[in-house]
Amino acid sequence: MTASQPRERLLAAALEQAMHGGIAGMSLRELARAIGTSHRMLLYHFGSREGLLTAVAYAVEEAQRAEVAQLVAVDARRLWQHFSDPVLWPAERLFFELYGQALVGRPGTEEFLGNAIEPWVTAIAPALSREAGLDERTARLEARLAVAVTRGLLLDLLATGDRQGVTEVFERYVQYTESGYRPDANQPGQP
Amino acid sequence: MTASQPRERLLAAALEQAMHGGIAGMSLRELARAIGTSHRMLLYHFGSREGLLTAVAYAVEEAQRAEVAQLVAVDARRLWQHFSDPVLWPAERLFFELYGQALVGRPGTEEFLGNAIEPWVTAIAPALSREAGLDERTARLEARLAVAVTRGLLLDLLATGDRQGVTEVFERYVQYTESGYRPDANQPGQP
DNA sequence: TGGTTCATGTACCAAGTGGTACATGCGGGC
DNA sequence: GCCCGCATGTACCACTTGGTACATGAACCA
Structure with missing residues (x-):
């Protein structure tokens, strides 16, 4: 179940490699060389690129x-x-790489899109609902926002490397959610 | 300045094409064929792939x-x-594609990273500062958060296509910012 | 023992790759 | 007229690409 099967072993190695230098732009031979096998083996175990x-x-x-x-x-x-x-970070870079490729329709990455949002929302919403007493619909909205904020800030983090700065920004978001918002605050022009 | 110079014309066409089907995965010849020129011309005008x-x-x-x-x-x-x-959407897909490639170090896309955050923050912060009366530091924090939220939700939008749903989420974020947050809520940190 | 199955290596294939050499047209200045 | 610089086309290069054919080994089961 772990790395005993050669396919699993190769997959683990490919994954490892994908996190250092990406994968979408590599050829089978490049990848094979990098993980110490032959492109023949990759084709044998995965059928195709x-x-x-x-x-x-x-x-x-x-x-x-x-x-x-x-x-x-x-x-x-x-x-x-x-x-x-x-x-x-390497895993997150890989995530954004695959995401970008999936968005432009690169074959082999498409189904990646379907699971980019919904599973996260579904996983997070119940906890929000429980701990903040939100109704399900609101909890899902809030969860979806949280996922977006996290991804957006991760993008920032990976681009700038500025963990402290980005963490401050995240803290600001958290304080928004903790203070709750007042739907009665109406506007028009910003307070 | 527009499309009179052949290089500009080719660039515009390449850009157009890049928005429909991506660009990082295409060969020079594919791209050339798609925009009605020869790979020879692309190399002539841009030096290399x-x-x-x-x-x-x-x-x-x-x-x-x-x-x-x-x-x-x-x-x-x-x-x-x-x-x-x-x-x-096509332009935004292209953005995420290039971003993903830049994150894994694909040559020709690296400098893309440096301008992914800062220019946006600098462009948005003054308006926030002016209209919401925030000090500069806070305005920049807020702007950085806004950029992240927008990008995160765009990722969601491009993956799901659910414009109405994502817009609701964005609305929730806007209401947070409009109601302001109460730092006295509990939290020790942050003024 | 022999047969079967999985894993791997070697050698090869046609097609496509980025890039270059070279010839050709085509415009304007002299 | 002539030349010169830009743009373009044709033909080619060595190399790499994903994929396949085939042989061979190792392990297991009969």
Whole structure:
């Protein structure tokens, strides 16, 4: 189940490699050389280049889901602390790489899109509903916003490397959510 | 200055093509065929494949900056209405594609990263400072958050296509900002 | 023992790759 | 007229690409 099967072993190695230098732009031979096998083996075990890409995308997705499952009911600051940890940056770069490729229709990455939002929202919303007493609809809205904020700030973080600065921004967002908002505050022109 | 110079004409065509089907995964010949020229011409005018990629990335960046300049002092809802318009989706897909490639170090896209955050913050912050009476530091924090929220929600939008749903989420964020937050809520940190 | 299945290596293929050499047209200045 | 610089086309280069054919080994089961 772990790395005993050669396919699993190769997949793990490919994943590892994908996190250092990307994967969408690599040829089978490049990748094979990098992980110490032959392009013949990659084709044997994954059928085609696209099959390999698909398998990697799927694995990344699965890792994400595992992450989510583990993080339910954790508070926002700890969650950000977790995601902004530099050891996760390679994985997050890979995520954005695959995401970008999926958006332009690169085969083998398309199904990646379907699981980019909904599973996260579904995983986070119940905790919000429970701990903040929100009705389900509102909890899902709030969760969707949280996912977007986290992704947007991760993009910032990966581009700038400025963990402290971005963390400050995240803190500001958290304080918004903690203070709740007053729908009666009406406007028109900003307060 | 427009499309009189052949290089400009080719660049415009390449950009156009890049928005429909991406560009990072295309070969020179594919691209040339798609825009009705020869790969020879692309190499002549851009020096190399990487030169072309760079030029396209640069043009996208420039278009972004123009967008920003035009949007200063516009209110948040109109801004979202603008960015979420389906006619801009191809451009935004291209943005995320280039961003993803830049994050994994694809040559010709690297400098893209440096201008992903700061120019936007600098363009937006003064308006926030002016209209909401925030000090400069706070205005920049707020602007950085706004950029992240917008990008995160655009990612959601491009993946799901659910403009109405995502717009609701954005609305929730706007209401947070409009109601202001109460730092006295509990929290020790942050003034 | 022999047969079967999975894993791997070697060698190859046609097609496509980025890039270059070279010839050709076409315009305006002299 | 002539030349010169830009733009373009044709033909080619060595190399890489994804994929396949085929042989071989190792492990297991009969």
